[in-house]
Amino acid sequence: MSQPWMLETPAPSADQRIPYGSDTHQFGDLRLPRGPGPHPVVVVVHGGFWRARYDLEHVGHLCADLTQRGYATWSLEYRRVGHPGGGWTGTFEDVSLGTDFLRTLAAKHPLDLARVVTLGHSAGGHLALWLAGRGRLKPGQPLYTAKPFIPRGAVSLAGVVDLERAFALHLGSGIVESFLGGTPEQVPERYTLASPAALLPLGVKQVLVHGAEDTTVPLTLSTEYHARATKLGDSVRLVGLPGAEHFDVIDPRAKEWPRVVEAVASLL
Numbered sequence: 001m002s003q004p005w006m007l008e009t010p011a012p013s014a015d016q017r018i019p020y021g022s023d024t025h026q027f028g029d030l031r032l033p034r035g036p037g038p039h040p041v042v043v044v045v046h047g048g049f050w051r052a053r054y055d056l057e058h059v060g061h062l063c064a065d066l067t068q069r070g071y072a073t074w075s076l077e078y079r080r081v082g083h084p085g086g087g088w089t090g091t092f093e094d095v096s097l098g099t100d101f102l103r104t105l106a107a108k109h110p111l112d113l114a115r116v117v118t119l120g121h122s123a124g125g126h127l128a129l130w131l132a133g134r135g136r137l138k139p140g141q142p143l144y145t146a147k148p149f150i151p152r153g154a155v156s157l158a159g160v161v162d163l164e165r166a167f168a169l170h171l172g173s174g175i176v177e178s179f180l181g182g183t184p185e186q187v188p189e190r191y192t193l194a195s196p197a198a199l200l201p202l203g204v205k206q207v208l209v210h211g212a213e214d215t216t217v218p219l220t221l222s223t224e225y226h227a228r229a230t231k232l233g234d235s236v237r238l239v240g241l242p243g244a245e246h247f248d249v250i251d252p253r254a255k256e257w258p259r260v261v262e263a264v265a266s267l268l
Contacts, residue, residue, distance in 0.1 A: 006250065010057070011060020014030060016029075018030055020101035021094065021098075025078055025079045026077070026078070028077065030074055038106075039072040039110055039112060040116070041071065041102065042074070042116075042117055044056075044066075045095060045118065046058065046120070047158075048122070048123060049081075049122065049123050049160075050087065052080045060075065061252055065252035072111055074098075078127075079094050087178065088187075089142055092127075092143050093143070095127050096143070099131050099151075102149055117151050117153045118153075121158060125158060126159050128155065129202065129206060132196075134148050134199075136199050142190075143193055153266075156207070158214050159210075159221070161221055162195055162224065163195035163197070164195060166221065171216075180194060196225070200228060201232040205235045205267055206234065207238075207263040208238045209263055211248055212242050212244060223240075244256050
């Protein structure tokens with residue numbers, strides 16, 4: 001399979017790159033649509049199996065497309081496996097801080113905080129759903145935030161939505177063990193607090209978009225998650241895409257892209 005063009009082509013520049021914390025990797029790219037607003041917001045979390053070598057550049061294409069359609073996009077960078085503090089717990093702390101920073105951004109920019117969705121691809125899909133569900137964490141637990149910003153909905157694009165299953169399937173050459181610092185037997189609490197599947201029901205509307213031919217993150221992760229979430233009372237929609245592969249869901253030129261746009265619109 002050839003490299004998807006998004007990974008090789010520089011994305012259109014963001015309107016502003018804004019730090020949300022003091023670490024090098026704690027920043028986001030903000031893109032604003034034309035018009036006075038206030039604009040609905042898509043918080044975008046990039047994938048790359050939580051590894052340092054994959055950054056937010058490639059999702060800039062997706063962000064630019066959504067912004068042209070009238071959505072403000074806030075694309076988060078964050079510490080990843082290979083960075084000091086990345087993985088458990090820094091990756092989670094960063095995306096939490098970056099999402100909560102919307103309240104600060106809205107003081108200066110025309111953002112509609114009543115209409116916010118999180119959207120992520122692959123490992124970012126895991127984080128997008130986790131951000132929607134972190135309000136379920138209790139005081140005293142790791143990763144707990146007193147007043148987390150809870151989005152109106154969450155979109156997972158080929159997401160690693162179940163970390164125990166991802167560990168069992170040895171996805172990303174066994175990255176989940178590195179990401180959480182151990183196996184489910186060694187650090188069970190981390191899997192319980194970090195995996196969207198373990199936090200169900202999230203209490204937030206979700207759409208799972210997943211290609212049937214995805215060999216990087218198999219569709220079964222989303223189908224199993226969907227069944228469990230629905231049984232537990234969450235409003236979750238599964239959009240399976242026949243013939244689609246792992247990167248098709250973040251390609252604004254792909255025939256599948258309108259399904260992603262529709263998923264975002266349906267939550268707002």
